[in-house]
Amino acid sequence: MRDAGSPMPGADAPAPVAGPLSPDELNALVRRQFPDYAACRVTDASGTHLLMEADGARLRTRPGGTISGPEQAGLVDLAAFLLINARLGRPTPMALTTSLQISYLNRPRPGLLRTHARMAKFGRRLCVVLAELRDEAGDLAASATVTYSVPPAAAGPGTG
Numbered sequence: 753m754r755d756a757g758s759p760m761p762g763a764d765a766p767a768p769v770a771g772p773l774s775p776d777e778l779n780a781l782v783r784r785q786f787p788d789y790a791a792c793r794v795t796d797a798s799g800t801h802l803l804m805e806a807d808g809a810r811l812r813t814r815p816g817g818t819i820s821g822p823e824q825a826g827l828v829d830l831a832a833f834l835l836i837n838a839r840l841g842r843p844t845p846m847a848l849t850t851s852l853q854i855s856y857l858n859r860p861r862p863g864l865l866r867t868h869a870r871m872a873k874f875g876r877r878l879c880v881v882l883a884e885l886r887d888e889a890g891d892l893a894a895s896a897t898v899t900y901s902v903p904p905a906a907a908g909p910g911t912g
Contacts, residue, residue: 772799773838781834781843789830801870802835808862808888818859824885824894825854831869832881832898839874844902850878851899863888869898877902 773781775794782789791810796803804827811823829849836847866886873880879902885894 771841772797773841773843778802778834778838781837782830785843785845786830789826792827792830794834797835797838799839799871801868802831802838804831804834804867804869806865806867808860808865811862811865813862816859817861819862819865819893821854821856824856824860825852825896827865827867827885828852828854828869828883828894828896829898831867831883832879832896832900835869835871835881836874836879836900836902839871839879840902840905842905846903847879848901849898850901852896853898854894854896856894858887858891858893860885860887860891860893865893872897876904 775797778794778797782792782794791807792804794802794804806827808819812820814820829852833847833849837844865888867883868886869881869883871879872882879900881898881900883896883898884892885896887893
């Protein structure tokens, strides 16, 4: 008998094509698709979490030397996008942000910034990622929940 908390058989999202994308593959994706984020580098990735570093000295700041809010939101959004691509096991450029809720908690200054993203829900069409942005001292600068719409995988030859 299935307990109420376990998913229905077949209700889970499709498994990754060939395992999660590696940090090197994700960094190549950033270079190809997001040249504006050259300051970012994935250092660790699996199907459930991702760690990305950014050189805050190369990001836009507000007067007073604080990394701008749009830059912080962009970092958590990029980390969520890359985690979803890692989990899918294939580049999926048409995965689209449908919701991004962010709380700015402390002023991050230029320096090394780390974004840790973890998968909260991986569904057939929607994925929810929880992300934290920390400054060089390890202080929590922002916390976000990012929801993505994921297109269905293209049918391969001989299917359907």
